[in-house]
Amino acid sequence: MFYVKERLNDTMEVSIEITDENVFCHCPMCGTEVPVDIAEILSDGESDLFGTAVFCDECGKKVRAGGRHYEHKQI
Structure with a gap:
């Protein structure tokens, strides 16, 4: 089993199993x-x-139609 782990504070951490439905x-x-x-x-x-x-899907179609060039959006 693979999982991600995040420490929330000094006394608590959360572990979540990585599945085909939560990535x-x-x-x-x-x-x-x-x-x-x-x-x-x-x-x-x-x-x-x-x-x-x-x-x-929509942006994938644009990239395939126009080649590999695209502008990266900062999130």
């Missing part, structure tokens, strides 16, 4: 929350969580 990111173009299938992202053996961007 999300923000689209780098529009900032929309996008569900992420970690198994699919990492299945090629070359991707990593730090160097991978997941676009929403």
Whole structure:
């Protein structure tokens, strides 16, 4: 089991199991929350969580239509 852990204060921390239903990111173009299938992202053996961007459907279509150039939105 993989999980994330966050210390809330000196006496409390929260651990949450990572599943195929609770991983999300923000689209780098529009900032929309996008569900992420970690198994699919990492299945090629070359991707990593730090160097991978997941676009929403609409922005993904724009990027595919116009090539790889896009403006990164700061969230």
